[in-house]
Amino acid sequence: MxxxxxxxxxxxxxxxxxxxxxxxxxxxxxxxxxxxxxxxxxxxxxxxxxxxxxxxxxxxxxxxxxxxxxxAGELTEFDLPLRLSGTPFQRRVWSELQRIPYGETLSYGQLADRLGRPTAARAVGLANGKNPVGIIVPCHRVVGSTGSLTGYGGGLDRKRQLLDFEARGRQPGLQLF
Structure with missing residues (x-):
């Protein structure tokens, strides 16, 4: 390797x-x-x-x-070969993150429920924070139970910016170069 x-x-x-x-x-x-x-x-x-x-x-x-x-606001779902190294639980969390639709959010508790582990919101949060492929595996789409922004490896300002960007949809002029 x-x-x-x-x-x-x-x-x-x-x-x-x-x-x-x-x-x-x-x-x-x-x-x-x-x-x-x-x-x-x-x-x-x-x-x-x-x-x-x-x-x-x-x-x-x-x-x-x-x-x-x-x-550029033209792509809402990534299709890339990924190799995510982590524990089996972390990989399950990261897989579930990829199912959160563009522009939507889930709470840590809702994500834990989806995994069949309703009392594991804190463990989901820890796995979310260890996501090795931010943006593409959209850990920014997970929020606190009240909708508040809690924790983000890239910083709360970036999390808010990414969520605002997705909520607004296409933003002319934002290009990667």
């Missing part, structure tokens, strides 16, 4: 994309393993991101293309 990374600009600051490549006798698979914001809580150490990668190669090129469409 080897990792590479690239850094891109976005309307919400620089994003570090991390790719993970695995190979066996029959095939090589490359998938997006990380999308980290500047000053993100639970951001891994830089040395774990691997060598700098070519933004024009897989999976970076397609990730950048889809993020550009998202920030």
């Amino acid at each position: 080897s990792r590479t990374h690239t850094v891109i600009d976005s309307p919400y600051g620089q994003l570090t994309l991390v790719a993970d490549e695995t190979a066996d006798e029959t095939a090589t698979e490359i998938a997006l393993a990380g999308l980290y914001m500047t000053d993100q809580r639970h951001r891994p150490a830089e040395e774990t991101f691997g060598a700098p990668g070519d933004p024009d190669e897989s999976p970076f090129a397609e990730t950048i293309r889809q993020l550009s469409r998202y920030f």
Whole structure:
């Protein structure tokens, strides 16, 4: 397994994309393993991101293309190969996050209910905070039980900006470059 990374600009600051490549006798698979914001809580150490990668190669090129469409208001659901490393519970939470529709929110308790673990809101919150692929796995769409903004690895200001962006829909002029 080897990792590479690239850094891109976005309307919400620089994003570090991390790719993970695995190979066996029959095939090589490359998938997006990380999308980290500047000053993100639970951001891994830089040395774990691997060598700098070519933004024009897989999976970076397609990730950048889809993020550009998202920030332009043209894409509401990502379709990228992901390799999410975490506990089985974390991966279940992250999978469920991908089912929250664009522009909508769920509370941590509602997400716990969906997982069949109604008393696990706090554990859901912890798993949500460890999401390695922000924005694409939309952990920003999870809010407190009263609708309040609580916790976000990228900071509450970014969470509010992402939720406001999705609530408004298309925003001309927001492009990824």
